[in-house]
Every structure is written in C-alpha cells, then in structure tokens.
Amino acid sequence: xxxxxxxxxxxxxxxxxAEAWEDLVSFIQGNWTELLAQDPMSAREALEALPxxxxxxxxxxxxxxGYLDRxxxxxxxxxxxxxxxxxxxxxxxxxxxxxxxxxRATARRASGEYDAAEKMAREARELLDAAESSxxxxxxxxxxxxxxxxxxxRELAGDLDGARREFIDSYDIALMIDxxxxxxxxxxxxxxIDALSGRNTEARRWLDRLPEVGDAWWAGRSVVPAQLAEAxxxxxxxxxxDARRLLARIDLRPARERWPAHKLLSAxxxxxxxxxxxxxxxxxxxxxxxxxxxxxxxxxxxxLAIARHRxxxxxxxxxxxxxxxxxxxxxxxxxxxxxxxxxxxxxxxRSGRVERxxxxxxxxxxxxxxxxxxxVAALALKAGAESALxxxxxxxxxxxxxxxxxxERLYSALSIGDGREIPTLMGSSSESLPxxxxxxxxxxxxxxxxxxxxxxxxxxxxxxAARLRGLTVGETAEAVFVSVNxxxxxxxxxxxxxxxTTFSQLKRAASMHGYIPLPQDDxx
Numbered sequence: 001x002x003x004x005x006x007x008x009x010x011x012x013x014x015x016x017x018a019e020a021w022e023d024l025v026s027f028i029q030g031n032w033t034e035l036l037a038q039d040p041m042s043a044r045e046a047l048e049a050l051p052x053x054x055x056x057x058x059x060x061x062x063x064x065x066g067y068l069d070r071x072x073x074x075x076x077x078x079x080x081x082x083x084x085x086x087x088x089x090x091x092x093x094x095x096x097x098x099x100x101x102x103x104r105a106t107a108r109r110a111s112g113e114y115d116a117a118e119k120m121a122r123e124a125r126e127l128l129d130a131a132e133s134s135x136x137x138x139x140x141x142x143x144x145x146x147x148x149x150x151x152x153x154r155e156l157a158g159d160l161d162g163a164r165r166e167f168i169d170s171y172d173i174a175l176m177i178d179x180x181x182x183x184x185x186x187x188x189x190x191x192x193i194d195a196l197s198g199r200n201t202e203a204r205r206w207l208d209r210l211p212e213v214g215d216a217w218w219a220g221r222s223v224v225p226a227q228l229a230e231a232x233x234x235x236x237x238x239x240x241x242d243a244r245r246l247l248a249r250i251d252l253r254p255a256r257e258r259w260p261a262h263k264l265l266s267a268x269x270x271x272x273x274x275x276x277x278x279x280x281x282x283x284x285x286x287x288x289x290x291x292x293x294x295x296x297x298x299x300x301x302x303x304l305a306i307a308r309h310r311x312x313x314x315x316x317x318x319x320x321x322x323x324x325x326x327x328x329x330x331x332x333x334x335x336x337x338x339x340x341x342x343x344x345x346x347x348x349x350r351s352g353r354v355e356r357x358x359x360x361x362x363x364x365x366x367x368x369x370x371x372x373x374x375x376v377a378a379l380a381l382k383a384g385a386e387s388a389l390x391x392x393x394x395x396x397x398x399x400x401x402x403x404x405x406x407x408e409r410l411y412s413a414l415s416i417g418d419g420r421e422i423p424t425l426m427g428s429s430s431e432s433l434p435x436x437x438x439x440x441x442x443x444x445x446x447x448x449x450x451x452x453x454x455x456x457x458x459x460x461x462x463x464x465a466a467r468l469r470g471l472t473v474g475e476t477a478e479a480v481f482v483s484v485n486x487x488x489x490x491x492x493x494x495x496x497x498x499x500x501t502t503f504s505q506l507k508r509a510a511s512m513h514g515y516i517p518l519p520q521d522d523x524x
Contacts, residue, residue: 005038012046021054025061032064032141037181037218044068059096094131095139098124102146105153110257112291114157114298121150125166144174144182151189156257158299158334160193161369167193171209184213184222191229192261197335198373200236200408203229220254228258231265236410238440244269259286260300260307267307268412276314283307297329302336309343319453322347338364338374342416345381350418351454357417358385376405376413387421394421399431411437415444452498453510460497463490467503468510 008031015024028035028043035043047065055062101124108117124146128136136143151166167186174182187210194203210226213219227250234243247266252259263283270276283304290300305328312321325344330336345360361382364374379401386394405411411433415422422441426433433441456464459480466476473491477484500506 005034005042008035008039009042012042016046016049021050024050025054025058028064029060029141033144033177033179033182036145037179037216040068040217060099064099094127094135095142098127098139098146099142101127102149106149109153109156110291112297114153117153118157118159121153121166124150140173140177141179144170144177144179144186147173148182148185148189151186155189155193156299158302158330158336160197160299160335164190164193180211180213181216181218181222183209184211185218187211188222188224188226188229192225192232195229195232195236196261196373197371198236198376198408198410198413199371200233200410203233218254220251224250224252224255224258228261228265233409235265235268236408236412238411238437240269240271257300260303264303264307267310270311270314273315276311280308280311283311296327299330299334299336301328302330302334302340306339306343318347318350322454333367335371335374338367338370342374342377342381345378346416346418347454349381349384351452352418353455354385354388357381358389358391361385372404372408372410373413376401376408376410377416379404380414381417383425384417384419384421387424394425395428395430398425399429402429402431402433406431406433411441415441419444455497456494460490460494463487464494464506464510467491468507 011027012024015021015027024046028046032043044065047061047068050058050061050065055065101120105117105120105124108114108120128143128147139146147166147170151163151170153163154160154166155163167190171183171186171190173179174186187206191203191206191210194200194206207226207229210222213222227246231243231246231250234240234246243265247262247269250262252262263279263286266279267276270279287304305324308324309321312318312324322344325340328336328340330340341360341364345357345364348360349357361378364370364378365382367374370378379397383394383398383401385391386397401414405414414433419441426438426442432438462480463476466479467473471479473487474484477487480487495501495506498506498509500509
C-alpha cells in the first residue's frame with residue numbers, strides 16, 4: 001500500500017537525521033513511484049542530503065537527483081539540457097546500466113542527436129528483455145518512466161511503431177503497479193501517435209483510458225499530447241472551430257518539445273492570411289532556438305516542414321511552399337516521410353501532373369504497414385488521378401478511400417488533393433459519406449488555389465529563373481547551354497502555362513504566387 005505524502009516525508013527526514021544513508025537510498029528506490037507522483041520536491045531534497053561518496057556508490061541515486069533537478073516543480077532552474085551536476089560511479093548491475101542508458105538517450109534526444117539516442121534506447125530495450133526476472137522486479141518502480149523515455153526517443157526520431165510498443169509497455173507496467181502518473185503519461189502519448197497516424201478508433205480508446213489527473217504537478221506532461229490527439233481527431237471530422245479553441249487552450253510549458261506538433265496542427269487549421277503570417281513568424285523564431293540537428297532531422301523537422309508548406313500555400317506561394325518539403329532528414333519508412341511525400345503528390349495534383357500523381361500515389365498505397373491517414377490520402381489522390389485519366393477503376397479506388405475514412409472517422413485526408421475530380425467521384429461511388437462531411441469536402445475542393453508555376457518542367461524553371469534575374473534571352477541561352485531558339489520556345493510554353501502574354505504580366509504573376517524555381521526531376 002502506497003504511503004501518503006506526509007508519511008513519506010517524515011520517514012525520509014528521520015533517515016536523514018540519523019544519517020542512515022543506505023536505508024534512505026533503499027527507501028527512495030522502493031517508493032519511487034509514489035514520491036515522483038506525490039512529492040518530488042521532498043525526494044529531491046533527500047537526494048541532495050546524500051554525501052558525495054554515497055552518490056558515487058549508488059549511481060542510480062545520483063542520476064535520480066539529476067532527473068528531479070530537471071523535472072520537479074519549484075524555484076530551481078529547469079532545463080531542457082542534461083548536465084552532470086552530481087557524481088556517479090560506474091554501473092553496478094542491469095538496473096544501473098538501464099538508468100544510465102535512459103539518461104544518456106534522453107540527453108541526446110534533447111539535442112537532436114536522434115541516431116545516437118535511438119541506438120541507446122534500442123540497447124536499453126535489449127538489455128531489459130534479457131534481464132532476469134529478479135532484476136525486473138527490482139526495477140519495476142522505475143520501468144514506466146524508463147520505457148516511456150525510450151518511446152519518446154523513438155517517436156521524435158520518427159519511429160512511431162517502435163515508440164508505440166514502448167508506450168504500451170510503459171502503460172501496462174504502470175497499470176500493474178498502480179502508477180497513475182505513468183498510466184496518464186503513456187495513454188496521452190499513445191492517443192497522440194494513433195491520432196497522428198489516423199488510427200482514430202484506437203486514439204479514442206486511449207483517451208478513454210486516460211485517468212483523472214486533476215492539478216497534479218505532472219498533469220501537463222500527460223495532458224498536452226492527449227490534447228493534441230483530440231485536436232487531430234477534430235480536424236479529421238472537420239470540427240475545425242472546436243479544434244482551434246482546443247489548441248488555443250494548450251499550455252506547452254510542461255511539454256516544450258511538443259511545440260512543432262502544435263504548430264503543425266495550427267497550420268492545418270489556419271483560416272486567414274494574417275494568422276498564416278503570424279504562425280510562420282512564430283515558427284521561425286522558435287526554430288532559431290532549436291539545436292541545429294533537431295531543426296533538420298526527425299519528427300519535429302517533418303512537422304515544421306509541413307507546417308511551413310501549408311502556411312505558404314495559404315498565402316498563395318505554392319512554389320515556395322513546395323521547397324519547404326525538401327531536405328528534411330527522416331527515415332524513408334517513417335510517417336513523417338510519407339506525409340511529406342503525400343503533400344508533394346497533392347501539389348502535383350493541383351498542377352495537373354496526373355500521370356505522376358497516379359504513379360506516386362499507387363506506390364504509397366502499396367507500401368508496407370501504411371497508416372490509415374497515409375492510406376486514405378493516397379487512395380483519394382490515386383482516385384482523382386485515375387478519374388482525370390479516364391481509368392475505369394477510379395470509382396472503386398475512391399470507394400476504398402471512403403470506406404476506410406468512414407471506419408476511422410478520418411475525413412480530412414480525403415481532401416488534400418486539388419479536388420477537381422471529387423464531385424465526379426462522389427457521384428459515381430456506391431460508398432457514401434455523412435452528408436455534412438460531403439458538403440465540407442465539396443466546399444474545400446471548390447476553393448483550391450491552383451499555382452500554374454507548379455506545372456513547369458525543370459528546364460522551364462531554369463529558363464524562367466534566368467529571365468526573372470534580368471538575363472536577356474541570349475544570356476539565358478548561354479547560361480543554360482542551349483540555343484536562343486530553344487530558349488524562345490521554352491519561354492512561349494511558360495507564357496502559355498502561366499496564362500500571360502507579356503514579360504511584365506509574367507513578373508506580376510511570379511510575385512503574386514511567391515514564385516521560387518523548383519529543383520526537381522521532370523515527371524510528366
């Protein structure tokens with residue numbers, strides 16, 4: 001039976017007064033879950049009382065003190081960085097090794113060194129799986145926190161499947177030992193991962209399992225991912241005003257590493273040019289303070305790239321938006337990589353590159369273990385391309401997308417393409433959508449802004465960019481190693497695609513669309 005906060009504090013005070021250091025270390029270890037949830041400041045003060053030689057002899061106690069310095073409430077300095085503020089001896093067993101690996105992995109995660117962090121998290125998992133039952137029993141109180149830490153490392157590295165396994169393990173252990181904080185933290189993280197992936201049925205189940213957190217000091221760490229999950233679910237059913245209100249209420253201070261996810265959802269919900277400019281400025285300011293590796297790698301980098309893409313698209317700068325999707329380093333099989341690929345395909349759909357869309361979307365539908373969000377969006381894009389090409393399977397493809405969307409209540413993924421074929425697909429499909437959802441999708445489809453610059457080939461981009469820089473036709477021909485007649489032919493094609501007849505009109509159109517040349521291969 002867990003001791004109450006006052007009893008815990010009285011017992012620790014008595015052991016400190018008696019200088020019974022070994023007993024104090026054992027007491028903290030045996031009641032770690034209760035101390036962390038109920039009175040972390042008293043635990044921190046007790047660990048501060050330990051002499052250096054005791055901390056050296058008990059590496060876990062030293063690391064626990066550093067951990068509480070970082071997360072416990074109070075007036076001491078909190079930090080996202082990890083520093084060795086206390087001495088620690090070499091690990092004396094499996095438990096010590098796991099604690100040290102967890103701390104090191106978390107430190108690497110915070111600095112954006114995801115490859116190294118994930119390697120340590122995997123090593124820790126292998127060590128735990130190979131541990132004797134007696135060792136597991138000894139460290140049971142700490143396992144919900146450690147397995148959650150490994151899951152968070154893997155999540156931010158882009159391995160959502162691996163993260164999900166760790167979070168489920170964390171939840172199960174917390175449930176077994178009646179660790180309410182551990183249950184809440186893991187359930188919130190699982191709800192977010194499932195909502196992000198489009199496993200909306202599972203996400204709702206995890207939200208239902210979230211225990212009451214009240215005003216506990218640790219509530220924010222659990223509530224933030226759960227709130228992000230709720231917002232994502234609301235976006236999926238086009239309850240956009242409710243999602244905006246929820247996002248506005250989220251306090252990110254207890255979970256600062258979640259801010260890229262918050263900005264992604266904000267970008268998906270933006271409904272005015274003013275808001276788009278504001279969010280872009282906020283992203284740029286916050287990104288400048290991020291470690292460079294975190295800004296370019298992993299889940300956060302993918303979120304920010306997609307957020308910038310959507311915001312620039314809202315501002316009418318479709319070509320500039322497309323550039324934001326290039327250069328992000330995420331595992332090719334990750335959800336982040338597939339989301340980026342889907343938005344690229346959606347851009348191609350809006351520019352009329354239907355053959356390219358059909359090929360790329362088909363490839364995504366065939367990728368192993370594709371998440372529901374990826375599958376619904378890819379099927380919808382594929383159906384639109386097939387319809388435009390006159391392929392007879394278009395209706396069947398659309399029906400598959402709608403069936404999965406209905407199952408998961410995941411409707412927003414149906415509408416990421418250009419929308420021109422959606423009315424036709426809806427009219428020919430035997431799979432129906434809820435009436436209010438159908439109306440919203442049709443309204444969204446009719447409001448798409450088509451950027452004609454996205455229809456240019458790479459060679460046309462090169463020629464156009466040279467002319468916009470002020471080069472003459474002759475200088476352009478020399479710069480790109482073609483004849484003057486070839487440049488003139490390509491420029492006539494550019495004028496036709498953009499819908500202009502003079503160079504002045506072309507410059508105005510380029511300015512209006514925020515045109516930036518696209519460095520990409522020609523794909524039809």
